[in-house]
Amino acid sequence: MLRLHTDRRRVLLCLIALSSGAAGSGGSAPQGGPLAVVVHKSSRQENITTGELRKMLTGDLRVWQDSSPVVLVQQPDENPSQKRMLKILLKTTPAGYNNQLLQVQFQGRALPAIRVLNSDANAIAFVWNVPGAVSVVDAAAAEGSIHVKILRVDGKLPGEAGYPLQ
Amino acid sequence: MTVTTAAERLVLCLLLCAASIGQASAQQTDREMIDELRQRLAASEKRIEALESKLATALALLPTPAAAPVAAPVAVSAAPVPANTPAPPANDPAPHDAMGMGMDNSSGGAHLKLPGGPVVNIRGFFDFNFGIGSYANPLVFPISNNGCGNCGNPVTPPHTTFQAGQFALFMNSQISNKLSFLAEVAYSPDSSNTWGLDVERYQLTYRWNRYLSASAGRMHTSIGYYNTAYHHGTWFSTAQGRPIMYLFEDSGGVLPVHIVGASVTGEVPGTEKLGLHWVAEVGNGRTSGPSTAPVQNFLSDRNYKAVNLAAYIRPDGIPGLQLGGSFYHDRLAPAGLPRVNQNIGSVYAAYVTPDWEFLNEAVLLSNHVQGVRDAYGSPMAYTQISRKFGIYRPYFRYQYVNDNQKDPVNILTGRYYGPSVGLRIDFTQFATFKLQYNRLFQSNQLTGNGLNSQIAFTF
Numbered sequence A: 001m002l003r004l005h006t007d008r009r010r011v012l013l014c015l016i017a018l019s020s021g022a023a024g025s026g027g028s029a030p031q032g033g034p035l036a037v038v039v040h041k042s043s044r045q046e047n048i049t050t051g052e053l054r055k056m057l058t059g060d061l062r063v064w065q066d067s068s069p070v071v072l073v074q075q076p077d078e079n080p081s082q083k084r085m086l087k088i089l090l091k092t093t094p095a096g097y098n099n100q101l102l103q104v105q106f107q108g109r110a111l112p113a114i115r116v117l118n119s120d121a122n123a124i125a126f127v128w129n130v131p132g133a134v135s136v137v138d139a140a141a142a143e144g145s146i147h148v149k150i151l152r153v154d155g156k157l158p159g160e161a162g163y164p165l166q
Numbered sequence B: 001m002t003v004t005t006a007a008e009r010l011v012l013c014l015l016l017c018a019a020s021i022g023q024a025s026a027q028q029t030d031r032e033m034i035d036e037l038r039q040r041l042a043a044s045e046k047r048i049e050a051l052e053s054k055l056a057t058a059l060a061l062l063p064t065p066a067a068a069p070v071a072a073p074v075a076v077s078a079a080p081v082p083a084n085t086p087a088p089p090a091n092d093p094a095p096h097d098a099m100g101m102g103m104d105n106s107s108g109g110a111h112l113k114l115p116g117g118p119v120v121n122i123r124g125f126f127d128f129n130f131g132i133g134s135y136a137n138p139l140v141f142p143i144s145n146n147g148c149g150n151c152g153n154p155v156t157p158p159h160t161t162f163q164a165g166q167f168a169l170f171m172n173s174q175i176s177n178k179l180s181f182l183a184e185v186a187y188s189p190d191s192s193n194t195w196g197l198d199v200e201r202y203q204l205t206y207r208w209n210r211y212l213s214a215s216a217g218r219m220h221t222s223i224g225y226y227n228t229a230y231h232h233g234t235w236f237s238t239a240q241g242r243p244i245m246y247l248f249e250d251s252g253g254v255l256p257v258h259i260v261g262a263s264v265t266g267e268v269p270g271t272e273k274l275g276l277h278w279v280a281e282v283g284n285g286r287t288s289g290p291s292t293a294p295v296q297n298f299l300s301d302r303n304y305k306a307v308n309l310a311a312y313i314r315p316d317g318i319p320g321l322q323l324g325g326s327f328y329h330d331r332l333a334p335a336g337l338p339r340v341n342q343n344i345g346s347v348y349a350a351y352v353t354p355d356w357e358f359l360n361e362a363v364l365l366s367n368h369v370q371g372v373r374d375a376y377g378s379p380m381a382y383t384q385i386s387r388k389f390g391i392y393r394p395y396f397r398y399q400y401v402n403d404n405q406k407d408p409v410n411i412l413t414g415r416y417y418g419p420s421v422g423l424r425i426d427f428t429q430f431a432t433f434k435l436q437y438n439r440l441f442q443s444n445q446l447t448g449n450g451l452n453s454q455i456a457f458t459f
Helices: A003-025 A050-058 A080-090 A094-104 A120-131 A139-143 B002-061
Strands: A035-040 A069-072 A113-116 A133-138 A150-154 B108-115 B119-133 B161-164 B167-174 B179-189 B197-207 B212-220 B258-267 B274-284 B308-314 B320-334 B340-352 B356-369 B376-387 B391-404 B413-426 B431-442 B449-456
Touching: A035 A080, A035 A120, A035 A139, A050 A080, A069 A120, A080 A094, A080 A133, A094 B119, A113 B356, A120 A133, A120 A139, A120 A150, A133 A139, A139 A150, B002 B167, B161 B179, B258 B308
Parallel strands: A069 A113, A069 A133
Antiparallel strands: A035 A133, A035 A150, B108 B119, B119 B161, B119 B167, B119 B449, B167 B179, B179 B197, B197 B212, B212 B258, B258 B274, B274 B308, B308 B320, B320 B340, B340 B356, B356 B376, B376 B391, B391 B413, B413 B431, B431 B449
């Protein structure tokens, strides 16, 4: 009985740990740190340029070097990581970005394939599952995950001097 | 005493045996329960893995959610989850659709999907105007010569008027991963106060890759920058009205801004940093005479097809910069005249960022009547600059159009030039108010002034 009680206690502790872990990873990551570009583990890509990221955001670049399709995993407009990413890469706001996409569509150009998920953790989980997916998330959230690959941006990793997504 | 002690010992012994048997039995029950729980846990984990894998696949196949309302589910379906892809662990929340989480769905538009069919995205545009001026709004009111031939344009009747703009419905659909269709239908009034329906664009596009895509249908000709960047939704354009040189054919424009035919375009491999693109188009040019509809949708008045070649660069190093040019050639067959070789060359430099817009274009239209020594040249150009300050965007445009008065083909002739200055106020994300003053110098006519206001929106 003592053993069973111990097992139950362990299960309970596990559940608590899981739920707190999930809540922690789903919560907002610390703001103001660098952003990281994460891709699927199987990706052969090691580096991406800011120019390529910009083109992906506007639909001008829709496939990776191995011809697999790019799936952009973004976050809601009010998400700080999303705002910072658009500010740094496109110098625009989420509203401005949406208008930009509308114009792309109206001009008959190809649109990027976009999934919107509500947290860094969910974005990372999606990238883990979908080869070809790419997301720009808070570097702190990405570094804690062993399931995705963090790309160098213009040859630099988050935290290094001159990293463009600071 | 001894007997009692022995009996006590025996009882104790029996009790101990019973207790040990009971404990062993209880331990066995615990083990069984634990084993059962383990089995259940393992089964649940397997089930969760399967569900998460299915969910990820389903998410990848779903249309893009509301926060990116215009994004199409084009390539996502081509990104299946391989069988060996690991599922997220239990403490890593599975990705889930953002819909229904209060995300932005305010950009409007409708998505129609018939069971088993492709999704049709529909978006509407409309503008409503008010103009005051000694002349009819020189940039919105259709400029025409009212049949006076080459006399220059007569004075347009003065008016102060409210003016319905274009009610444009834009539709697009991703038919397959590589095949898409778009159409733009505009319902708009003209100077006779009657409404007319025009299918302004319809375009079926097949995209092999970034280096090659082909389209067929009625498109905006790739002459210069403005004609391909802006179409019939005035909400997109900073200023009120198109530059005179890019007026639509049925508003007196002299350039063939629409082409009915086929187009191929793409990026030049190996020039990714420079962003070198090319365009080649062939189709029905504009009609040879003024008496028929200027865009030849169904029947061409000649066998000769118009050809247009364009190229532009978008260098990575200067985001927002686009430099390009084009060359258009056609051979018109006007009634009672020899054939006319029409050549249109254009060059432009455009710098467009979310804050800045600086457009500069020059076009030379040349109509060369066979057997006549000199061609009739009509130079035209404009410059436009604007800067965004929050919701406000002041802008300035100066334009110059000199359509050769002796040109036997052009409908609009004469010289038009002057400045426009205005303010665009984006009072909501999808609606804007524009106030614009135009001063237009016109050959053989009095200088025109116009103060125009416009509300333009998308829905």
